[in-house]
Amino acid sequence: KYLKIFEEINRNDIAIHITRGDDIEVAKDIVAKQFEDKISYDESMEYLDDVVNFEMSYIAKYGENVVGVLLIGESIYEGVSSEDSWILLDKVDTSGVGIEGVALVVLPEYRKGFVAHRLISELMKRKDWEFLTIQQYEGMEETMNYFNKCKLIGSFVEDGNKINVFYLKRK
Numbered sequence: 001k002y003l004k005i006f007e008e009i010n011r012n013d014i015a016i017h018i019t020r021g022d023d024i025e026v027a028k029d030i031v032a033k034q035f036e037d038k039i040s041y042d043e044s045m046e047y048l049d050d051v052v053n054f055e056m057s058y059i060a061k062y063g064e065n066v067v068g069v070l071l072i073g074e075s076i077y078e079g080v081s082s083e084d085s086w087i088l089l090d091k092v093d094t095s096g097v098g099i100e101g102v103a104l105v106v107l108p109e110y111r112k113g114f115v116a117h118r119l120i121s122e123l124m125k126r127k128d129w130e131f132l133t134i135q136q137y138e139g140m141e142e143t144m145n146y147f148n149k150c151k152l153i154g155s156f157v158e159d160g161n162k163i164n165v166f167y168l169k170r171k
Contacts, residue, residue, distance in 0.1 A: 014067065014115055016122050019057040027059050027069040028052075031103040038137055038161050052102050058122050060106070060115045068106040070119040075100045075133050088154045092167045096130030101147070120147065131169050138162040 019027050032044035039047070051073040060068030075098025106115045134150065138161070150166040157163070 013062060014110075014113065014118065015061045016118055017059055017061060019054045019059050019069075019071075023059050023061075023066055024054050026066045027054075027057070027071065030066065030069050030107070031071060031105050034103070034105045035137070039159070048102070051100070056099065056126075056128075057102075058119050060110070060119055062110070067110040068115040068119055070104050070116075070123060071102040072123065073100040073102045074098070075131070085156045085158075086154055087156065090151065090153045090167075092131070092153055093169060094131060097128065098131045098133060099129045101132055101134035129170065131167065134166040134168075136164050136166060138164055 017023070028045055028048045031048060032041045035044055048071065052071045053073050054071075056072040058070045058072075059066050075094070104116055104119065106119075132147075132150075133153075134147065138155075147166070147168060150168045152164055153167045154165045155162055156165070
């Protein structure tokens with residue numbers, strides 16, 4: 001059993017790359033389609049253009065096809081306790097450089113292949129950030145299974161959707 005897991009994690013046919021060129025539009029399309037029940041496709045595409053740093057984001061490719069996406073942006077967490085719409089559960093250390101986990105999406109047929117794990121592993125190798133925040137629509141918590149030791153620090157409601165905010169401090 002563990003040998004199979006090791007083999008899946010170390011698959012050579014899935015390559016992880018920084019998001020560049022034509023893959024940027026493909027990555028945005030995959031994410032926008034994933035969240036269409038929460039936000040319109042066009043609004044999602046515009047939001048991604050505004051918040052994602054594609055030089056810090058990753059894609060997983062099987063051959064020439066993008067099968068997974070981890071989009072990263074600058075952290076938007078800036079003392080949110082002062083905003084009325086926030087329910088703050090825990091104050092956290094936001095000193096240093098923060099990043100935002102904007103979206104983690106893996107195509108359904110690749111979800112059991114440890115693609116999300118490999119995308120996150122690439123992010124964790126980076127040394128250019130001290131803390132990570134992630135906004136997660138309530139009801140889509142499966143993404144949080146991939147981020148070990150993230151803690152729920154608050155929530156807010158936007159367009160009728162409850163969004164939970166998670167935090168991870170780099171050691």
